[in-house]
Amino acid sequence: MQLLHTAAELRAALAGQSKTAFVPTMGNLHAGHVSLVELAKQHGQPVVASIFVNPLQFGAGEDFERYPRTLEADCGKLEAAGCDLVFAPDVAEMYPVPQSFSVQPCRSLTGELDGAFRPGHFNGVATVVLKLFNLVQPRVAVFGKKDYQQLLVIRELVRQFNLPIEIVAGDTLRDPDGLAMSSRNAYLDASERMQATRLQQELAGIRAAVQSGERDFAGVSAAACRHLKMAGWRVDYVELRDAGTLQLPTPASTHLVVLGAAWLGQTRLIDNLDFGLPGRVEV
CATH class of the missing domain: 3.30.1300.10 (Pantoate-beta-alanine ligase, C-terminal domain)
Structure with a gap:
């Protein structure tokens, strides 16, 4: 498994690939994330996972600074699951200049539910996912159903920007007592x-x-x-x-x-x- 940190390395590693399957994450991985990698393996090759804690999707007072960063442990889990490549950029790599352009998802999907309680959250999600799609250029991307509103936002992003990407939804994994893994x-x-x-x-x-x-x-x-x-x-x-x-x-x-x-x-x-x-x- 390759661990890459720059966009240039990523593009070089994926040059000529047309069946890439992609699993974007923020790291601190658990069995639910691993299941998404295993699902991705059924839909494409190579399998690429990204690990990036995206500042654009965190609001004031949220847990951006304390969100767990566990890259070494994450890479061990991804390698064991059969992931081929991990892209783990830092903030400067993903946002080399201030991100003054952003994706504004439709209000019909983001004006209520989590969008009402986390203003700007889905703008940040859609913006970073579009950037990652441009970098990885996958044929398939896998997202978990646990973030259901996010899943629908990404599907609509792909539809409205005519992206040649199939969005595959992975079921929520739960602990034995029913708690959704998070x-x-x-x-x-x-x-x-x-x-x-x-x-x-x-x-x-x-x-x-x-x-x-x-x-x-x-x-x-x-x-x-x-x-x-x-x-x-x-x-x-x-x-x-x-x-x-x-x-x-x-x-x-x-x-x-x-x-x-x-x-x-x-x-x-x-x-x-x-x-x-x-x-x-x-x-």
Whole structure:
């Protein structure tokens, strides 16, 4: 496995490649990231992973400075998973001049949910992903479903810029108790870790209710918020949306996603579950 740090090295290593599969990450990797690399191997070769903590997607007061940087351990996991090349630039390499040009994602995808609570976040995500796509020029790129809103933003980025890239979605990996794997789970203390599964449990309860015929979407979401708040969480949102558009469900919606973001102590956790509606045929 090659470890490269500059754009020039990356371009030289990938010269002539037409079937590259790409997995962008911010490092501090866990089994969920490894599963994305394994999925990428099914769709292209060579497999390239990037490790870059992108300052553009962090807002004021967020955890950019303390976000774990674990390059040596990450490279060990990626090599074991069969990754061929790791691109790990520093900030100066990715942004050699001030990034005065940026990608402005459509408000229909980013005006609510995480976009409402993290202003500018998806601008930073879309901008760095477009830069990485230009550098790697993959045929396939793999993103996890855990960041569901991000996944839809990237799909729309590719569509609107006519990029010849297939976006493949990897399922969320979970610990045995159901907690979605996340680099930020390391921020949880022992007591918080025991409580952290509550978010997934509330989302699963909403899914079960809807699949059983409940159609008061706002009511079941509000109940989940109340349950979390009573348990000591600070809730940003729990919402049911159309899985394809992130808009409110309509009678024509066949595939839904329930998304949640909430704070447990000083740690913000996000999760989602997507599911089909019984009796409706997806087209």
